Amino acid sequence: MTSLVLDNVCVDFPIYGIQRSLRRVLFDRATGAFVQHDRDRVTVKALRNISFTLREGDRLALVGHNGAGKSTLLRTIAGVYQPVQGRILINGTVTPLFDVLPGIDPEDTAYENIRTAGMLFGLSPAEIERIMPDVEEFSELGEYMGLPVRTYSTGMTMRLGFAFATAMEPGILLLDEGIGAGDARFLERAAKRLEDFIGRSRIVVFASHSNALVQKMCNKAALMQGGRMLAIGGVQDILERYDVLVRGGGVGAAIEGAAVPA
Amino acid sequence: MQLEVKARPWTGSFEDPVRLHLMTAREDLVGGLRRYDLWGRLGWLEIKRRYRRTMVGPFWACISLLLFVIVIGSVGSGLLSKQSAEYLPFLVAGMVVWVMLQSTMLESVNVFVAGSSLIRQMNFEYSVLVYSLVWRNVIVFAHNLLVYLLILLIFAPGKLGFANLLALPGLIIMAVNCAWISLLLGMVSLRFRDLQQLVMSIVQVSMFVTPLFWPPDGLEGLRRVFFVELNPLYHLLTIVRDPLLGGKLPAANSCIAATLITIAGWALTYALFAKYRKRIPYWL
Numbered sequence: 365m366t367s368l369v370l371d372n373v374c375v376d377f378p379i380y381g382i383q384r385s386l387r388r389v390l391f392d393r394a395t396g397a398f399v400q401h402d403r404d405r406v407t408v409k410a411l412r413n414i415s416f417t418l419r420e421g422d423r424l425a426l427v428g429h430n431g432a433g434k435s436t437l438l439r440t441i442a443g444v445y446q447p448v449q450g451r452i453l454i455n456g457t458v459t460p461l462f463d464v465l466p467g468i469d470p471e472d473t474a475y476e477n478i479r480t481a482g483m484l485f486g487l488s489p490a491e492i493e494r495i496m497p498d499v500e501e502f503s504e505l506g507e508y509m510g511l512p513v514r515t516y517s518t519g520m521t522m523r524l525g526f527a528f529a530t531a532m533e534p535g536i537l538l539l540d541e542g543i544g545a546g547d548a549r550f551l552e553r554a555a556k557r558l559e560d561f562i563g564r565s566r567i568v569v570f571a572s573h574s575n576a577l578v579q580k581m582c583n584k585a586a587l588m589q590g591g592r593m594l595a596i597g598g599v600q601d602i603l604e605r606y607d608v609l610v611r612g613g614g615v616g617a618a619i620e621g622a623a624v625p626a
Numbered sequence: 627m628q629l630e631v632k633a634r635p636w637t638g639s640f641e642d643p644v645r646l647h648l649m650t651a652r653e654d655l656v657g658g659l660r661r662y663d664l665w666g667r668l669g670w671l672e673i674k675r676r677y678r679r680t681m682v683g684p685f686w687a688c689i690s691l692l693l694f695v696i697v698i699g700s701v702g703s704g705l706l707s708k709q710s711a712e713y714l715p716f717l718v719a720g721m722v723v724w725v726m727l728q729s730t731m732l733e734s735v736n737v738f739v740a741g742s743s744l745i746r747q748m749n750f751e752y753s754v755l756v757y758s759l760v761w762r763n764v765i766v767f768a769h770n771l772l773v774y775l776l777i778l779l780i781f782a783p784g785k786l787g788f789a790n791l792l793a794l795p796g797l798i799i800m801a802v803n804c805a806w807i808s809l810l811l812g813m814v815s816l817r818f819r820d821l822q823q824l825v826m827s828i829v830q831v832s833m834f835v836t837p838l839f840w841p842p843d844g845l846e847g848l849r850r851v852f853f854v855e856l857n858p859l860y861h862l863l864t865i866v867r868d869p870l871l872g873g874k875l876p877a878a879n880s881c882i883a884a885t886l887i888t889i890a891g892w893a894l895t896y897a898l899f900a901k902y903r904k905r906i907p908y909w910l
Contacts, residue, residue, distance in 0.1 A: 377908060378908060380909070439746070441647075442747075442748055442749060443647050443648065443649070443748070443749025444745070444746055444747070444748065444749055444907050445907055445908070446648055446904035446907075451646060451647075452646070452647040452648075453645065453646060453647065454645060454646075454647045455645070458647075458749075460747060460748050462746075462747050463743060463747055466743065466744055466747045466748060467668075467743070467744055469671070469675065471675045471678055472671060472675070476671065479667070480667060480668070480671065483661075483663060483664045483667060484664065484744065484748070484750065485748075489663070
């Protein structure tokens with residue numbers, strides 16, 4: 365059974381500024397001040413003590429202000445950032461969708477880009493060939509598929525990326541908001557396809573500012589603020605708490621009586 | 627604010643085993659090597675891209691090398707009072723190898739920066755980026771061999787033969803070395819951005835101090851020890867260049883040196899990669 369466990373996960377981002385220079389480190393080493401410099405090393409505590417457990421069928425929405433740590437949490441689950449503390453336990457494959465077409469190169473054609481991206485996601489050549497007609501059909505790029513991506517409009521590139529991403533068989537799906545765009549007609553088709561795609565996933569973690577989407581897609585939600593997970597629970601309950609937080613009710617009011625994340 | 631969430635180890639259980647979500651340096655290097663279809667493709671696409679919309683494509687590298695060898699070759703054979711028939715083959719055999727070493731070093735300082743969008747997107751074998759860099763330089767090397775063949779056919783057809791294939795083991799050793807050089811330089815210069823400039827000047831200088839334009843026997847005493855015997859680039863160069871010049875077996879000391887360099891280089895790189903692999907995304 366697919367599962368995802370975060371156990372007391374913390375992530376710090378070191379901010380490299382002047383001390384990024386080799387000269388400074390060598391100089392400091394030579395002057396014996398190397399160890400002392402830790403105190404003016406700036407780190408941002410991006411995630412603090414995040415713990416939760418998701419089982420097959422769980423669809424978790426992450427809500428919170430910009431900079432609350434939603435994207436960092438998604439990238440940490442994706443394995444991009446290793447936690448400085450705590451651990452992540454996983455059963456299943458992770459499908460991260462942040463940039464829809466990873467490794468995209470404007471000089472390559474759509475076919476070439478799909479093959480590269482497919483390989484990056486670990487698809488076999490046979491699997492890539494299998495999804496190709498689906499991508500061709502859904503993106504409606506027609507003859508453009510054989511042209512370099514640099515000749516595409518922004519909307520066309522988006523369509524290609526979206527068509528590719530949603531053609532895959534997702535395991536533990538990590539979605540950042542803002543996936544999918546295009547003209548109105550495409551948006552309508554995209555919404556249906558996205559729903560279907562999320563439905564096929566074993567577990568979904570989804571960062572979004574759209575309450576409507578969250579209510580429709582998710583069965584759980586978590587409220588994030590300042591790198592902490594303040595509360596986790598039912599979608600309606602968490603959205604109401606977020607509302608309190610947005611209206612300036614303060615963190616205390618927002619988490620009053622909430623289930624402690626575990 | 628009473629917000630500290632206490633650290634509690636996870637004690638739940640599942641029927642199926644869960645695994646820790648992280649990749650070790652060994653998994654990265656070995657697993658990355660197995661994804662030859664991916665790094666093969668990435669390396670190849672990069673070559674294609676570089677020359678897209680040009681008329682002669684990757685042969686531009688050959689043309690500039692040919693020009694270089696002919697011009698420097700005629701100046702050099704005059705300066706060193708050597709026959710063109712002797713000097714040009716020596717120069718071209720050295721240059722095809724040098725170009726591979728040089729461009730590997732110059733490109734490796736950017737290997738992780740160039741892959742940053744991928745590194746920020748997913749957890750994959752970072753070594754794939756390194757292998758694809760080495761692979762595309764092998765492809766360029768193969769193109770440049772045409773220049774080598776041309777010059778040898780014109781100036782010293784007698785030095786061509788099946789024995790020249792002895793360069794192949796040397797080439798493999800060099801590619802293995804290019805991989806650690808690329809990984810090491812990529813990692814260190816990602817953390818310390820000054821290194822890019824430093825590597826550039828070192829590469830530039832070493833082109834002249836390594837016996838590439840002049841025969842190693844031209845130096846004597848301490849200078850020879852320093853610039854020839856103790857120069858790792860010389861030994862890597864020699865194990866490929868010597869067989870390319872009439873199927874000569876490279877000197878035993880160069881073979882031993884190249885082996886030692888390979889072991890020491892990989893040992894150092896592996897140790898650093900094992901320790902700092904997980905920091906790479908934070909350094910971007």
